[in-house]
Amino acid sequence: MKHTLTDLLTDAVRTALTELYGADAQNQEITLQTTRREFEGEFTVVTFPLTRLAKKKPDVIARELGEYLKGNVSEVADFNVIKGFLNLVVADAYWKDFVLAAPQSGDFGQAPANGEKVIVEFASPNTNKPLHLGHIRNILLGWSTSQLLQKAGYDVKNVQIINDRGIAICKSMLAWQKFSDGATPASTGSKPDHFVGEYYVLFETKFREEYLAWQQSEEGKTFFKKSAKEGLSAEKFFASYKPKYFNEYSKLGAEAKEMLLDWEAGDAQVVALWKKMNGWVYEGFAATYTALGVHFDKLYYESNTYKLGKDMVELGIEKNVFRTRDDGSVYADLTDAKLSEKTLMRGDGTSIYITQDLGTARLRYDDFGATRMIYVVGDEQNHHFATLFELLKRLEEPYAKGLYHLSYGMVDLPTGRMKSREGTVVDADDLIKEVIHEAGLASADRAATEGLSPQEQREIVRQIGMAALKFHIIKVGPQKRMIFDPKESVDMQGQTGPYVQNAYVRTQAVWRKAGSDVDVSTAADYVDLAAAERDLASKLYAFPELVKLAAETYDPSLIAMYCYDLAKGLHKFWHDHSILSAETPAAVAFRLQLCRAVGHTLKGGMNLLGIDVPPRM
Structure with a gap:
């Protein structure tokens, strides 16, 4: 008996074609489908592609094939023809033997190990807020994908990169430093990641209050008058000019940016605060992961990886894959791949986010030797990953052909999109x-x-x-x-x-x-x-x-x-x-x-x- 029933039926159809029509059908592609519910049978042979070989009409071919299979293949009990589609009825004896064999084992459907390693990256949260509904979709999709790959015979490693640095993290840190009066998760009875997330929201609240006060100042009124002539409401003004206000006028913004610079410079007090608050968040994350029934084989931290990738940029320059501009910045021209020109290194030698991703991909390959990497990330990052994969392909990385962005749609509420800064998320x-x-x-x-x-x-x-x-x-x-x-x-x-x-x-x-x-x-x-x-x-x-x-x-x-x-x-x-x-x-x-x-x-x-x-x- 063939390994599967579909294999057996496919080969039987080829044999029937040879014997009925005197044609060599060994290389003939046979289309075998699941029979539609409204018709009797389990498998359907599509006969339309066989007309050139048999030199007969599809319905005639279907009837002749059906008679042959019923008379010569014990697994076929009967057949019917619907407009050239041959529906095969599998014998009860086959189904009985099947039910009493393979599905009786708890490992039914488990494929043998194929020796191929796969990395699945999912979750990858920021440490300025707790996990929410959007994270749940990401986590469940990543976990179930990794389980499917294991069932299909792959050696799978689950990883995540935790975004534990940057201005958003500093906002939570600054708000706690200014407004907490020394409170801790233990002193307030709060889940640790929720505790930190409340200060991220608090920063936004204080920031808006600061903006409203600034709007009433002479400087703000002058600025706002100009924008009002453009027909902007106060809310639209804030939405349009928020980055400019944060970077040029906001005292809170200036303090947060200074804290980030201090962290990058290794300031002892700032680093100690950063470690303490991130530690709270990790404790909270671990509890949520346990509740969801997921775990990871390795955690990567952006604070350790954000400087990676510079060596790969240098390699790209040597290979003439990347180019240097007059200001010293490095870029890749990807327009021939229908992508945009991408900067990889600033003129001052500092890297950007995609540079980090280049280095992290290499690091993971060095860690696990995986030739396939699955990134579970929302569809707003489609262009980013298309660019990343093209860059790794041009660098001729050994795993470049096995990269895949498992892009998924965002999760909305009936009332609209969730917003972490405003606290309008489903925790x-x-x-x-x-x-x-x-x-x-x-x-x-x-x-x-x-x-x-x-x-x-x-x-x-x-x-x-x-x-x-x-x-x-x-x-x-x-x-x-x-x-x-x-x-x-x-x-x-x-x-x-x-x-x-x-x-x-x-x-x-x-x-x-x-x-x-x-x-x-x-x-x-x-x-x-x-x-x-x-x-x-x-x-x-x-x-x-x-x-x-x-x-x-x-x-x-x-x-x-x-x-x-x-x-x-x-x-x-x-x-x-x-x-x-x-x-x-x-x-x-x-x-x-x-x-x-x-x-x-x-x-x-x-x-x-x-x-x-x-x-x-």
Whole structure:
């Protein structure tokens, strides 16, 4: 037997073409698709590309191929033809043998190790604020992508680069220094990263207050009069001239910039404050990562990497890939790649953000030897990564062909875009608490968890809540911008994580009820499968190939929707067919084994998304 059923059917079609039409069909491309739901069958052969070889009409070819396959291939029980499409009905015996074999293992769908190393970068927050809903989408997408790649046979390392330096960090530091009166996370009972984030928001508040006072000054009135003639309101004025005001007029802005210069110069007091406040943030981040069920193999810090890349710029100059301007700055002309001219080094010898990224890519290659690097970053950075990858390609870096920007759409609220400076974000920790609370309310009247300890019941509620949150986000394709409604996310019905979890719970409950007296070996005697059993078997068969496709396309939403579809099939089967009271012992045994196979696959699929499935709910 061939490695897969699709391989077997594809080769059988080629053999049929040779025998029926006397043509060498070994190199003929065969298009085999999943049969549409409204037609009988599991696989469809598209015959239109075969007309030149067979010299017959598509519907004639389909009928002749169908007759041949039905008569010569034991795995094909029947066929039907719809306008030149040959729908093949797979034999019950094949589906029965399949269900009783591969899906019974917990590692169903696991590809063998291929020896290729992959780095997945995700999260990568700033240390001036806590994690929010946008970070959650990034983290869940990055984590599930790394799990998919592992399932597909890759050696995966999860990394992040923490943006722990710069003017935004100094704003939080300055606000704490000026307005905290020595308060700490411990003295206020605050989660440490939330504590620091409050001072980032406070800086913005004080900055606006300073601006409003300046606006009433003679200097401000003169400046504002000119802008008013241009038709700008006070709010639009502030939005348009904020950078200019910050850099040229603001006392707070001047202090923040001075603090940044002191940090870069290694001022002992500033560095000590920076370490203390960043330490608070890291403690808070760690708690949120634990709640989300993710971890990293290595952390990179911008404070350690921002000077990297200068050697690569020098190498680019030597290779004549980069050029030097009259002012001493270095740039790359990427216009032939439909990108803009990119500065890589300022005239004073200082580097910029993309210079750091060049060096960090090389550093990671040196650390892990990975030939593929996946950057999980929002789509507002599309141009940046296109430029970075082109630069590394021209530098002939050994990993340049394996770079990929997993670009995803931003998350908006029903009220509009989130803004960290104004505190209008959905905080990650608050959201986690909310979905768990809602899960508790939905589970309050259920008797299924009676007899479990309070701790076990709380853990099940946590798993249900986290499934609601994670599935709601992951089921949306990465490239799509999404509007996140917190109320909708905790809906326990419909196309949700808890709906899938409930299907898994049913597969466990039926085995508990069956006990240990069932002779599962009699499942081999089961003969005629019901339509719902065939449907579940074909869905199970699709799982390994779907894992491969989702890994290749970096799209965990494919697995989310697969799990939902499989769960829906299980629920329908559960409703329409008896399991423990089936008509024969063989039917009981087979259906129990079918439930086990579905349970293993649901658990494996949901685990790829970072979602736990409880045994009861």
